[in-house]
Amino acid sequence: AQSVTQLDSQVPVFEEAPVELRCNYSSSVSVYLFWYVQYPNQGLQLLLKYLSGSTLVKGINGFEAEFNKSQTSFHLRKPSVHISDTAEYFCAAQRGNAGNMLTFGGGTRLMVKP
Amino acid sequence: DVKVTQSSRYLVKRTGEKVFLECVQDMDHENMFWYRQDPGLGLRLIYFSYDVKMKEKGDIPEGYSVSREKKERFSLILESASTNQTSMYLCASSHLPTGMNTEAFFGQGTRLTVV
Numbered sequence: 001a002q003s004v005t006q007l008d009s010q011v012p013v014f015e016e017a018p019v020e021l022r023c024n025y026s027s028s029v030s031v032y033l034f035w036y037v038q039y040p041n042q043g044l045q046l047l048l049k050y051l052s053g054s055t056l057v058k059g060i061n062g063f064e065a066e067f068n069k070s071q072t073s074f075h076l077r078k079p080s081v082h083i084s085d086t087a088e089y090f091c092a093a094q095r096g097n098a099g100n101m102l103t104f105g106g107g108t109r110l111m112v113k114p
Numbered sequence: 115d116v117k118v119t120q121s122s123r124y125l126v127k128r129t130g131e132k133v134f135l136e137c138v139q140d141m142d143h144e145n146m147f148w149y150r151q152d153p154g155l156g157l158r159l160i161y162f163s164y165d166v167k168m169k170e171k172g173d174i175p176e177g178y179s180v181s182r183e184k185k186e187r188f189s190l191i192l193e194s195a196s197t198n199q200t201s202m203y204l205c206a207s208s209h210l211p212t213g214m215n216t217e218a219f220f221g222q223g224t225r226l227t228v229v
Contacts, residue, residue, distance in 0.1 A: 009154060034217075034218075043223060046217050051216060090156060090157060094216065094218075102145075102147060102208070104156050107156040
């Protein structure tokens with residue numbers, strides 16, 4: 001079975017500061033990794049994904065994430081956040097073989113303060 | 115544009131009622147998923163389906179069943195609704211994860227209240 005752990009349930013940060021949202025996964029097989037964002041009263045949309053290749057993945061809105069196989073981590077970063085980045089962020093993992101369940105972490109609420 | 119459409123945004127049902135939540139996607143996706151979203155618990159997988167008439171239990175299938183008679187439609191059924199099933203329900207669909215074509219697309223969600 002695979003599981004996804006987001007280590008912080010809430011992250012408060014001031015506008016223009018850098019931010020890192022942490023995600024660890026456990027799986028005995030290769031996985032695809034994702035970060036999704038959910039703005040208030042909206043559905044989830046994809047920020048970025050790691051399938052293979054370069055371990056640094058760039059996504060929309062200036063976000064990026066680094067896949068670290070040895071630490072089984074996929075942390076999300078942004079060098080300078082805006083008020084509009086206030087949202088809930090979900091890390092997810094999906095196995096590439098039979099079964100291909102898409103499993104989510106508990107979510108991290110990013111609160112950007114002026 | 116990919117569309118995943120859930121039949122209702124808000125539903126209020128009584129305890130003991132049989133409840134149907136419908137989800138339709140228009141991208142010929144093989145995979146379809148039902149999640150419930152609760153504060154602090156993230157998205158928990160209830161059931162998923164990777165083909166017509168095929169289904170697998172997720173993490174929290176108790177009290178739920180699903181139906182996938184056609185590729186584009188995936189229904190979630192609450193056999194006898196209970197108050198602890200009050201939640202936001204999200205449907206998603208995706209292609210089988212091969213190559214770059216792996217993104218899951220989500221519906222807007224159905225907020226179900228059981229009274």
